Amino acid sequence: MVEIQGLNIAVIGATGAVGKQMIKTLESRNLPIKKLLLLSSARSAGKKITFKNKEYVVQEAKPESFEGIDIALFSAGGSVSKELAPAAVERGAIVIDNTSAFRMAADVPLVVPEVNEQDLLKHNGIIANPNCSTIQMVAALEPLRKAYGISKVVVSTYQAVSGAGAAAIAELKEQARDLLEGKEIEPKILPVGSGENHYQIAFNVIPQIDKFEDNGFTFEEMKMINETKKIMHMPELSVGATCVRLPVETGHSESVYVEIDKDGVSAGDIKELLSEAPGVVLQDDPDNQVYPMPATSVGRNEVFVGRIRKDLDESKGFHLWIVSDNLLKGAAWNSVQIAESLLKLKLVTIK
Amino acid sequence: MVEIQGLNIAVIGATGAVGKQMIKTLESRNLPIKKLLLLSSARSAGKKITFKNKEYVVQEAKPESFEGIDIALFSAGGSVSKELAPAAVERGAIVIDNTSAFRMAADVPLVVPEVNEQDLLKHNGIIANPNCSTIQMVAALEPLRKAYGISKVVVSTYQAVSGAGAAAIAELKEQARDLLEGKEIEPKILPVGSGENHYQIAFNVIPQIDKFEDNGFTFEEMKMINETKKIMHMPELSVGATCVRLPVETGHSESVYVEIDKDGVSAGDIKELLSEAPGVVLQDDPDNQVYPMPATSVGRNEVFVGRIRKDLDESKGFHLWIVSDNLLKGAAWNSVQIAESLLKLKLVTIK
Known part of the structure; x- marks a missing residue:
């Protein structure tokens, strides 16, 4: 019997919204997988998940779980990471962590492959x-x-509740149902990660994501500010x-104002640039009401x-509307x- | 019998969302009213509306309707205005027009009383x-x-459907109900004032309000840009x-980035300033999760x-979150x- 060649991959937080x-x-995708290990908290262990027509039993994540694992995809909250x-790195795994636990650590690459794939070359086990x-x-x-170079970014987000997990999705739907029927509601989930107050999200807007920092910004806002500078290598x-x-289930939207370093650039130039950008799809045709939506x-x-416009007063200013799942x-x-x-850059090898 | 002293006031578009x-x-309010005339299109004429315990029959708006009227409040769409x-001005009425029909006309004051009440002194019949x-x-x-003086404003809005009228409110609710029950939806109303396409608004976001201009901005965006400069007397x-x-019924929210002319100002200074500003209520207490919401x-x-923050990179930049009905x-x-x-400035007199 020929053993299949491939990677041993673990998913931690396999039963969560992102894990699924x-x-x-x-x-x-075509990533060659030899062994798939689905891990979770003790509470969710024992659940069954089908992957490529095969049933897997979710196991409790423990330090020993990572023996022989090549890549461990973490998405079970910062404390688990x-x-x-x-422990996973000690056992030879490369960790790709979806929480904020290590993002700003100097020796941890923070990577969006279209932007800074090469930063992976400097990894020390955790990405x-x-x-x-x-x-x-x-x-x-x-x-x-x-x-062109860029100097300034001002972003306002329109974020979906699925970013706060499955309980937030359920809360949005339940509240919407109750409000449509004229019933009283009792908010319990959103905003998350914060104080003791929770507010109506159905047919409402909550200008708080994650907890407040002392400077008045929320932690979510600080993530956007600090991570953008780190990923783009632009502390300045x-x-x-x-x-x-x-009150949207999935799909974040962003209204972004950006100032570039070069004069004389048109909205058409930016559209052309983005129409060829990796991982980006241009949806910008006002005449036919084509623009991105969740x-x-x-x-x-x-x-x-989409909605790419040159500012009418700032010759280097542009407005963009950015949406993604x-x-x-x-x-x-x-x-x-x-x-x-990692595979492409030969930072992990198939055995 | 002593005749009541007061103003003769007409409301045009009396049966619409704003008219109501x-x-x-x-x-x-305590505006002294001698006669109230409720006007509408021929279609809505005949409807009955109660005002201060008295029943009024809505009449069809015609040029002759304005004989003897002191103030006419228009809110029946640009074409009616x-x-x-x-015709109302010819008959001696002062028109306060809620449509975009005359806003940018040089001889028409565009007024927010807290900002430019004195502009009323130059009116020529239409405000x-x-x-x-x-x-x-x-x-x-x-x-x-x-x-402090201000030099730059970047605003992203979060606008409620009631701004698009009663049909848009009904569409939001109907779509939300249908989507929660897993039914197909057929958008018919939003976005309004535009092309032939209509999109899902429940649990979605539509980055288009009103029709598109040739420069890529929507008419709603151009209104905000041009009207702000006119009201504040700052073409520059x-x-x-x-x-x-x-998908919010009523209450517009705005994420506003503003650069002031003065250095050394703190978020606390701005909070103090706004806590004393006419018509403004400061709701800014992050520790207790207090901020404005629709x-x-x-x-x-x-x-x-609320959410008043000093930008971390621009010493003259501030972020504000502004909500109003x-x-x-x-x-x-x-x-x-x-x-x-108008009454306070003696631009209209009680007979």
Whole structure:
């Protein structure tokens, strides 16, 4: 019997919203997999998940789980990553971590393959997957940086509830149903990761994602600001962010104002540039009302960009509307894409 | 029998979403009213509306309707205003027009009383009420302009469907119901004022409000850009806008980035300034998760401001989150407020 050649891959947080998308993404790609190990907390262990017509039993994640694993895809929350990622690295695995636990660590590459794939060459075992809202923005801004240089970014986000997990999706639907029937609601989930207050999300807008920092920005906003500078290797880039939760299930939208370094560039130039950018799909045809929307982006791996306009007062200012599936390019797909890059760059070898 | 002293007031578009709010607003204020005339299209004429416990029959608006009228509040669409506002002025009425028909005309004051009440002194019969999203923004920005000067504004809006009328509200609710039950939907209303395409609004985001201009901006975005400069008397102000429709019934939100002219100002200074600003309510207490939201702003006349942060890279840059009831301060209340200002400035006299 010939043993199949391939990688031993572990998914940690296999039963979560992002974990499920990771497994689906692995299923749809051609990454050679010899062994797939699905891990979770003790609570979810024992659940069964089908992958390529084979049933897998989810096991409790422990340090020993990572023996023989080549790549470990973590998406079970920051505390799990902090506890188990070093244990996985010790046992020879490369960790691709979807939490914020290691993103800003100096020795951890923070990677969006379209932008800074080469940073993977400097990895020390852990590679961080950026925050969902950061990934889609830098994928669209990198072609502008490369062609013209950029100096300033102001972003306002329109974020879906699935970024806060399955309980937030359920809460949105339940609240919408109750409000349509004229019933009282009792918000329990959103905003998450914060204080004791929870607010209506159905037919409302919550300008808080994650907890507040002392400077008045939320942690989500600080992620966008700091991660953008790190991924683009531009500590001097001016970045301002306002992150807002909307009654949308999946698909983050962003209104981005960017100032480039070059004069005389037109909106048409930017459209042409983005129409050829890797991982980006241009959806920009006002005459036919074509622009990106969450509802038309769900289930797609790409970043959609439209509504590209040159500012009427700032000759170097442009406005962009960027939408992507926050569970795919924002999480699962970018993580699997990093695994594919590792293989391409020969940073992991098939045995 | 002593005749009551007061003004003869006409409301045109009395049966519409804004018209109804105008009547409610007139009911709650102390503007002395001798005669109230409720006008509409022929289609809605004959409907009955109660005002201060008295029943009024809505009449068809015609040029002759305005004989003896002191103030005419128009909110029946641009074409009705274009046709009938001059006829009202000819007959001695002062028109307060809530449509975009006359807003940018050089001889028409465009007024938010907290900002430029004195512009009323130069009126020639027609006074324009600004676009809803513009009103709430300039009410919050004027105190900054006055104290420090401002040079640049970048705004991204989160606009409620009631801005597109009663049919859009009905569509949002119907779509939400159908989607929750797993039914197919057939969008018919939103976006309005545009081409032939209509898109899902429930659990989605539509980055188009009103029709597209040749420069790629929508008419709604151009309103915000041009009206802001006119109201603030700052043709040189840099203003960029992205206007987005959300699945929210009432209450527009705005993420505003503003650069002031003065160095050394703190977020605390701005908070103090806005806490004393007319028509503005400061809701800014991150420690207790206090910030403005549509759900908590509905039914209120004020403009709510929170999430005030100093940009981390631009010493003169600040971020604000501004929410207001688009049917009240954004329309009905600002119009009635203009009528009150006319009385205060003795531009209309009680007979």
